[in-house]
Amino acid sequence: MILSNPLILNCPGCGAPHTCINMLSGNTFGGIFWSDGFYLAPMLPDIPRFTKCYKCGLIFNQHNCPKTESESEETDRYPEVSALEKEDLITALGQNVHEGNKDDEIYLRIRLWWAMNKRPFHADETGKLTVDAKYRENAHALSFLLDDSNVEHLLIKAELSRNLGEFKECLNLLSKITDARSEDRIGQVKAAALKGHNAVIRFR
Numbered sequence: 001m002i003l004s005n006p007l008i009l010n011c012p013g014c015g016a017p018h019t020c021i022n023m024l025s026g027n028t029f030g031g032i033f034w035s036d037g038f039y040l041a042p043m044l045p046d047i048p049r050f051t052k053c054y055k056c057g058l059i060f061n062q063h064n065c066p067k068t069e070s071e072s073e074e075t076d077r078y079p080e081v082s083a084l085e086k087e088d089l090i091t092a093l094g095q096n097v098h099e100g101n102k103d104d105e106i107y108l109r110i111r112l113w114w115a116m117n118k119r120p121f122h123a124d125e126t127g128k129l130t131v132d133a134k135y136r137e138n139a140h141a142l143s144f145l146l147d148d149s150n151v152e153h154l155l156i157k158a159e160l161s162r163n164l165g166e167f168k169e170c171l172n173l174l175s176k177i178t179d180a181r182s183e184d185r186i187g188q189v190k191a192a193a194l195k196g197h198n199a200v201i202r203f204r
């Protein structure tokens with residue numbers, strides 16, 4: 001992972017300074033991956049696109065706010081931008097903080113989906129996911145935004161279908177993907193669908 005000087009972001013509402021790591025390059029070496037796309041990788045931190053101001057509580061897109069590269073140690077004094085919690089993600093979507101931008105809505109809905117999923121630590125663990133109305137609503141809204149001609153999107157749609165217990169649809173979507181790099185993961189999601197398991201799995 002190659003880092004440059006941290007960035008200083010100012011809240012568009014109150015101007016409060018936040019810091020954000022400035023990653024020039026990273027990689028997923030040594031990472032752990034789950035079937036919903038969530039991962040933990042020491043060399044590739046998930047830098048939040050949306051954050052909540054620690055001072056005034058405004059939820060904002062860090063790509064659309066005043067930003068400067070820090071040139072001194074001053075940034076040590078400022079809080080770091082934090083990822084939105086589940087309730088904040090629901091608020092953000094309700095407030096349309098993505099301003100109708102489809103990619104940003106996909107981003108927020110994926111984060112909300114991740115926040116609602118339980119993730120097993122072990123690769124051979126399977127569990128039952130209980131789908132409530134909020135989960136279903138977000139899953140359907142997310143699925144509707146995705147594009148079937150995009151392999152990544154198809155994988156997400158297949159996993160959403162499996163999570164909702166729509167195993168036939170999951171297998172149907174997986175059968176449309178012809179991407180050699182995804183073969184191993186597709187196989188693991190398919191195996192879970194065939195067993196009637198709807199919870200997120202950790203990839204081997």
Ligand SMILES: [Zn+2]
Nearest residue numbers: 011014053056
């Ligand atoms: Zn603020």
